[in-house]
Amino acid sequence: MKTETKFNISRRHFLVSTLGAGAGLTLGVYLSGCSNDKDKAPLNTSSHQPQTLFEPNAFVRIRPDNSVTVVIKHLEMGQGTYTGLATLVAEELDAAWDQIKVESAPANAKLYSNLFWGAQGTGGSSAIANSYMQMRQAGATARAMLVAAAAKRWNVKPAEVHVSAGKLSHASGKSASFGELAEAAAKEPIPAEVPVKDPKDFHLIGQTLPRKDTPDKVHAKAIYTQDIKLPAMLTALVLHPPRFGARLQSVDDSEAKKIPGVQHVVMIPTGVAVVATDFWTAKRGRDALKPQWDESQALRKSSEQIREDYRQLAEKPGTVAVNNGDTTATFKHAAKTISAEYDFPFLAHATMEPMNCVVQLQPNQCELWYGAQIQTMDQMALAKLLNLTPEQIKINTLYAGGSFGRRANPQSDYVLEAANIAKALNLNTPIKLLWTREDDMRAGFYRPLYYHQIKAGLDKTGMPVAWQHRIVGQSILAGTGFESAMVKNGVDATSVEGASNLPYHIANLHVDLHSPTLPVPVQWWRSVGSTHNAYVVETFIDQLASTAKQDPVAYRRALLKDHPRHLAVLNLAAEKAGWDNKPLGKDRGRGIAVHESFNTFVAQVAEVTLHADKTFSVDRVVIAVDCGVAVNPDVIRAQMEGGMGYGLSAALSGKISLRDGQVEQSNFHDYPVLRMPQMPTSVEVYIVPSAEPPTGVGEPGTPVIAPALANAIANATGKRYYALPLPTAV
Amino acid sequence: MITLTINGTAHPLDIDPATPLLWALRDTVGLTGTKFGCGIAQCGACTVHLDGNAIRSCITPVSAAQGKAITTIEGVNTPVAQAVQIAWTQLDVVQCGYCQSGQMMSAIDLLNKNKQPSDDQIDTAMAGNICRCNTYVRIRAAIKAAARALA
Numbered sequence: 116m117k118t119e120t121k122f123n124i125s126r127r128h129f130l131v132s133t134l135g136a137g138a139g140l141t142l143g144v145y146l147s148g149c150s151n152d153k154d155k156a157p158l159n160t161s162s163h164q165p166q167t168l169f170e171p172n173a174f175v176r177i178r179p180d181n182s183v184t185v186v187i188k189h190l191e192m193g194q195g196t197y198t199g200l201a202t203l204v205a206e207e208l209d210a211a212w213d214q215i216k217v218e219s220a221p222a223n224a225k226l227y228s229n230l231f232w233g234a235q236g237t238g239g240s241s242a243i244a245n246s247y248m249q250m251r252q253a254g255a256t257a258r259a260m261l262v263a264a265a266a267k268r269w270n271v272k273p274a275e276v277h278v279s280a281g282k283l284s285h286a287s288g289k290s291a292s293f294g295e296l297a298e299a300a301a302k303e304p305i306p307a308e309v310p311v312k313d314p315k316d317f318h319l320i321g322q323t324l325p326r327k328d329t330p331d332k333v334h335a336k337a338i339y340t341q342d343i344k345l346p347a348m349l350t351a352l353v354l355h356p357p358r359f360g361a362r363l364q365s366v367d368d369s370e371a372k373k374i375p376g377v378q379h380v381v382m383i384p385t386g387v388a389v390v391a392t393d394f395w396t397a398k399r400g401r402d403a404l405k406p407q408w409d410e411s412q413a414l415r416k417s418s419e420q421i422r423e424d425y426r427q428l429a430e431k432p433g434t435v436a437v438n439n440g441d442t443t444a445t446f447k448h449a450a451k452t453i454s455a456e457y458d459f460p461f462l463a464h465a466t467m468e469p470m471n472c473v474v475q476l477q478p479n480q481c482e483l484w485y486g487a488q489i490q491t492m493d494q495m496a497l498a499k500l501l502n503l504t505p506e507q508i509k510i511n512t513l514y515a516g517g518s519f520g521r522r523a524n525p526q527s528d529y530v531l532e533a534a535n536i537a538k539a540l541n542l543n544t545p546i547k548l549l550w551t552r553e554d555d556m557r558a559g560f561y562r563p564l565y566y567h568q569i570k571a572g573l574d575k576t577g578m579p580v581a582w583q584h585r586i587v588g589q590s591i592l593a594g595t596g597f598e599s600a601m602v603k604n605g606v607d608a609t610s611v612e613g614a615s616n617l618p619y620h621i622a623n624l625h626v627d628l629h630s631p632t633l634p635v636p637v638q639w640w641r642s643v644g645s646t647h648n649a650y651v652v653e654t655f656i657d658q659l660a661s662t663a664k665q666d667p668v669a670y671r672r673a674l675l676k677d678h679p680r681h682l683a684v685l686n687l688a689a690e691k692a693g694w695d696n697k698p699l700g701k702d703r704g705r706g707i708a709v710h711e712s713f714n715t716f717v718a719q720v721a722e723v724t725l726h727a728d729k730t731f732s733v734d735r736v737v738i739a740v741d742c743g744v745a746v747n748p749d750v751i752r753a754q755m756e757g758g759m760g761y762g763l764s765a766a767l768s769g770k771i772s773l774r775d776g777q778v779e780q781s782n783f784h785d786y787p788v789l790r791m792p793q794m795p796t797s798v799e800v801y802i803v804p805s806a807e808p809p810t811g812v813g814e815p816g817t818p819v820i821a822p823a824l825a826n827a828i829a830n831a832t833g834k835r836y837y838a839l840p841l842p843t844a845v
Numbered sequence: 846m847i848t849l850t851i852n853g854t855a856h857p858l859d860i861d862p863a864t865p866l867l868w869a870l871r872d873t874v875g876l877t878g879t880k881f882g883c884g885i886a887q888c889g890a891c892t893v894h895l896d897g898n899a900i901r902s903c904i905t906p907v908s909a910a911q912g913k914a915i916t917t918i919e920g921v922n923t924p925v926a927q928a929v930q931i932a933w934t935q936l937d938v939v940q941c942g943y944c945q946s947g948q949m950m951s952a953i954d955l956l957n958k959n960k961q962p963s964d965d966q967i968d969t970a971m972a973g974n975i976c977r978c979n980t981y982v983r984i985r986a987a988i989k990a991a992a993r994a995l996a
Contacts, residue, residue, distance in 0.1 A: 325937060332939040336878075341880065342871075344877075350872070394871070395865065395868040395872070467888070468880070468941070469881075516944075517943060517977050519977070552882065756982050782884075783885075783975060784887050788975055791967075791968050791981045792972050
């Protein structure tokens with residue numbers, strides 16, 4: 116099924132082709148990670164470390180104290196990657212889960228690349244998918260060396276050594292812990308190839324193991340960027356321009372500098388930085404600045420004007436993303452034609468931890484502490500700014516207080532801002548750049564505003580025979596390191612994903628795209644193109660079903676015959692929700708949607724209740740997911756619950772709007788997000804058993820809820836909604 | 846000089862009396878478990894207890910906290926707090942974890958005042974705490990589990 120392998124493949128090697136060779140980094144892919152390479156990274160050489168460390172590869176370290184440390188190459192931002200990747204190693208190592216510790220990998224593209232990308236980074240729901248064999252092989256190699264050491268010590272055959280729950284044993288009664296054999300195993304040759312387990316022998320993969328980050332996070336010991344404290348560290352806040360495209364002309368900082376504790380005020384490309392002893396002093400200093408902005412090049416449009424520009428643009432054909440059959444001819448003979456236009460606003464990610472970054476610039480080195488998400492790109496951008504080599508950029512990747520795409524900024528925006536302050540000051544002192552909520556919400560890098568037009572031709576039986584879909588919105592990838600790999604023939608893959616790979620069998624399909632430019636910075640937002648395309652496709656197909664007077668599930672089934680994995684989640688969600696049972700009753704409604712993103716298939720059924728004041732509540736959401744092998748079912752459930760909630764938040768209230776070029780929202784009072792009373796009382800997650808290679812779960816739960824909800828409202832009221840967020844009263 | 850009593854220890858601090866308690870805790874005293882999320886009492890990430898009541902430390906000036914008992918996530922140790930932390934652990938509530946100190950401080954405050962809260966009472970009491978990972982289903986379940994454990 117060609118549509119089901121598209122995304123990760125297309126991201127593969129993006130940096131190799133675009134940024135690679137000239138930048139001085141080797142972006143090789145280490146399939147096994149089992150190299151003896153001298154620059155194998157993160158060996159902690161401080162004196163208290165035991166000397167007899169067994170480190171068979173870049174991912175596994177076994178110490179005489181019997182601890183196994185798994186080095187995690189991906190950012191832990193809540194999605195559970197510390198737990199998932201550690202599970203893969205522990206499985207093949209036959210370790211006990213309790214003895215497994217995790218540690219964040221340093222920035223080193225040679226050792227710690229995302230194998231789908233050829234660069235170190237986390238995104239596209241790819242952590243488990245790209246690491247599945249690599250981490251298992253890392254564990255299996257370590258196990259083989261422990262077994263070899265035990266066999267030698269006991270003078271038995273390796274095949275006779277049994278390994279279970281962190282213990283090696285032999286029928287003779289001999290046994291040893293991993294720790295006891297660590298020193299001897301370190302002297303064994305690293306085997307070239309080690310087989311991994313048959314999935315039927317898995318005893319950790321597929322189990323609900325407790326998350327590795329839970330204890331620190333429950334007991335306030337987890338360290339986020341916000342929490343870093345270094346000797347002599349100063350805190351910086353930046354005053355940004357009031358409009359996109361405006362620049363600083365001059366600033367009167369005399370009042371700011373009078374505040375005790377304000378140490379520096381410096382102009383940087385993105386505004387004026389106030390550098391002080393602490394946050395509150397820096398904030399008072401920033402509030403006292405009197406800037407003059409040059410707004411001659413600034414955007415002065417409103418969201419409504421942008422939308423009208425887009426609508427006019429949509430009158431002309433766009434760049435073709437897919438063209439099957441002959442839509443134009445088919446529409447002429449269609450028994451019925453239905454059309455609609457859709458609107459989607461800019462969206463902020465609004466992570467709980469606003470963007471921040473700690474940087475210490477020293478001669479010939481720059482060290483950073485933050486929730487780094489695309490380490491290789493950040494290294495390259497920083498190296499260029501600071502006239503260093505990427506290897507001289509040392510990144511300590513910390514826990515991120517959420518990201519949803521934001522920290523994977525292809526332009527390294529907040530990271531470069533922090534480095535620009537350090538560069539302007541030219542001190543050896545660590546600088547902590549902090550954004551307030553208002554800074555974060557108004558800094559741009561939004562999910563783009565989109566406008567869609569869609570038209571379907573139905574035959575006499577009500578089935579679609581032609582489908583024409585036009586999308587208008589900024590390209591996320593134009594001008595970034597991802598462009599050459601993911602913008603093909605003028606079509607940004609992230610603008611059309613979920614639309615151009617329509618799973619429904621419609622012989623005549625035409626999808627095209629306009630990618631206008633605007634000075635509003637845009638970026639991927641959890642599930643990217645699917646955030647808008649899934650809404651259009653799944654509400655429109657629902658409308659076609661009701662036009663045809665057919666059941667929405669049956670209608671989809673008929674069109675998904677060639678897509679068994681879509682079909683399976685659709686059927687599972689419908690069954691668990693009791694779809695075929697009698698209607699829910701007065702003032703209640705039920706809606707369904709199914710969508711694939713990042714090679715993971717999700718269907719959701721939403722149930723709503725209408726209230727006397729025309730408001731509504733979402734009572735129940737049933738989720739079916741097929742993500743291949745379920746490495747940790749509870750983490751999958753958590754991502755489905757949370758991903759759905761994130762999408763529900765945007766569906767109910769997510770909107771960044773511009774007026775006279777200014778962002779109207781600033782904080783959670785005017786950019787409302789989902790709170791506990793709005794979370795459905797019942798959220799059920801069902802996982803399709805599968806032996807397919809695992810795919811990601813961070814994003815695919817997000818785009819499905821908005822169309823499922825809108826379809827539920829249509830079911831209850833007969834009204835369809837063509838814009839998000841939905842109105843509060845229906 | 847302002848003296849704050851934090852987790853039972855007196856801290857004399859040389860800071861502006863208008864400084865929000867949040868920043869005194871984080872930047873001056875060095876207790877970083879209490880988080881900054883919004884600065885305007887909209888998200889609850891900064892929730893601490895003042896004389897046993899949950900407050901938003903981002904809008905509470907240190908002058909208003911002087912002479913009162915301040916408890917942060919680092920200092921909670923009552924049976925209720927322990928039950929909450931155990932329930933949070935057993936249900937693997939956390940995702941990114943950034944809001945969870947505030948969530949637990951609000952949950953402890955709720956259970957201190959209402960031993961067996963109803964579903965609606967839980968939703969109402971927790972409505973001021975935002976979780977962008979949307980762990981709400983598990984927070985609800987953890988509060989109920991903690992209440993059961995304490996019963």
